[in-house]
Amino acid sequence: MKLMVVGGGGREHAIIKKLNENKDVEVIYALPGNGGMADDAVCTGIGATDIPAIVKFGKENAIDFAVVAMDDPLVLGCVDELEAIGIPCFGPEAKAAIIEGSKIFSKNLMKKYNIPTAAYEVFEDCDAALEYLKDAPIPTVIKADGLALGKGVIIAQTREEAMDAVKEMMLDGKFGASGSKVVIEEFLTGPEVSVLSFTDGKTVVPMVSSMDHKKALDNDEGLNTGGMGTIAPNPYYTDAIAKECMETIFLPTMNAMNAEGRTFKGCLYFGLMLTENGPKVIEYNCRFGDPEAQVVLPLLKSDLLTIMKACRYETLADTEVEFADEAACCVIMASAGYPVSYEKGFEMTLPADKTGIFVAGAKLEDGKLLTNGGRVLGVTRTAPTLKEAIDKAYAATEQIHFDNAFMRKDIGQRALKAL
Secondary structure (H helix, E strand, O other): OEEEEEEOOHHHHHHHHHHOOOOOOOEEEEEEOOHHHOOOOEEOOOOOOOHHHHHHHHHHOOOOEEEEOOHHHHHOOHHHHHHHOOOOEEOOOHHHHHHHHOHHHHHHHHHHOOOOEOOEEEEOOHHHHHHHHOOOOOOEEEEEOOOOOOOOEEEEOOHHHHHHHHHHHHOOOOOHHHHOOEEEEEOOOOOEEEEEEEEOOOOEEEOOOEEEOOEEEHHHEEEEOOOOEEEEOOOOOOHHHHHHHHHHHHHHHHHHHHHOOOOOOEEEEEEEEEEOOEEEEEEEEOOOOOOOHHHHHHHEOOOHHHHHHHHHHOOHHHOOOOEOOOEEEEEEEEEOOOOOOOOOOOEOEOOOOOOOEEEOOEEEEOOEEEEOOOEEEEEEEEEOOHHHHHHHHHHHHOOOEOOOEEOOOOOOHHHHHHO
C-alpha cells in the first residue's frame, strides 16, 4: 500500500514509524515531513495547508490511504477534498473538525448536550468582553475562538492580565481572525488528563491516558509551550474515572456530533480536568495530540493502519485495539529560547539506533541534519514502570547533541508523586 501522512512534526513521525510496522506498507509520503524523518518516509516538502497540492500529489501518486494528522488541514477540509477524488482518509471531515476549529462551537455543543465543562461566556465585541471582566471571578481563562498553534489560551491571574489578553486577541489581532471572537470561562482546578480516542462515529475506543507538561521550565514555571514532554498512563486517571468519562463525556460527545449531522471519524482528543465536582472537558482536539502521540503510540500493540481503516469504514467495534501494560515517557529536546525566539541551523548528532526518537524541527542540508524549529525532537522510552521509563528516556537524551539544546529535567515527577 502507498500511504501519505499530512504534517511534518514529531506527532507525524510517531504515526509514520507505527504505520511502517504493517508489512503491507510499501511507501509512506510525508507532506511536508522534515529532514529527521527521511529514514522512515519520503518527505515531499508540500505544505500541510496547501490542499490543492496535497490533492494533486495524492492523485498523481495513486495513494491508497491518507492520514491527515494536523489540525489546520483538517479544519480546512483536506479530508473532504481527498475523499472526493477517491482517496480514503483517517481524520474527520471539516464539518466535524470544527469541534477543535471553533471553541465557541464546542462550548455550545457541550452546553446543549449537558456534557460537563467550565461555565463560560462568548464575546464578539471587545468592549462587551472588557465590561464583563470588571466583575468576573479571577483567575479566569481567555480563549481565542479559532486555531492558534496551541497558544490561544491565556490563564489570567489578575483582572489586568485578563483585560490585556482580550485586547491582544480582539484589538491587536495577535492570533489573526482566530481571536476576533473569544470565550471567557471559569477557571477550573484539579489534575489534567489527556485521553486520545479512536472513533468511527459509532464506537469510541479510548487510548492510554497521558499527562502533558506545557510549561517551558521545571516545576511548571515559565511560558506555555506546545508541550515539553509527556508520560503515559496518567496515574490520576483511575478505572472508576475512565468509566465515568465514557458515560458522561466520550459517548455523549460522539452522539452529540452525530445528532448535529457532524459524524466524527478519526482521533478525537479529550483534554480533561479532574475537578472536585467530577471530570470536565477543557478542550477537544480533532487529531492526535503532540507530544501525547509520542507516548501513546509506542504502547499500542495492535496494528495502527488496521485501526485507522476501521475508523474510516465504521468497523471499529470488530477491531482489536490493545495497549501494552507498561509506561512511557517522552522528553522534548528544544532550542534555547523556545517558545519565544531561538536560533536554528545547529548540526545534530543522533545515535545509530533511532528507535523512540521522533523528530519535529530539523532539515537536511548537504547530508547534515540541522535544527530547524523550537521543539527539535522527542525522546521516548517504554518500560514496565514509569520510573524506569523516565530514567531510560533521560539516559537516551545523553546520546543526542546539538548546540543550544535545552529540556525540562522533571518530566514525569508529578506523576511519580501521585503514584
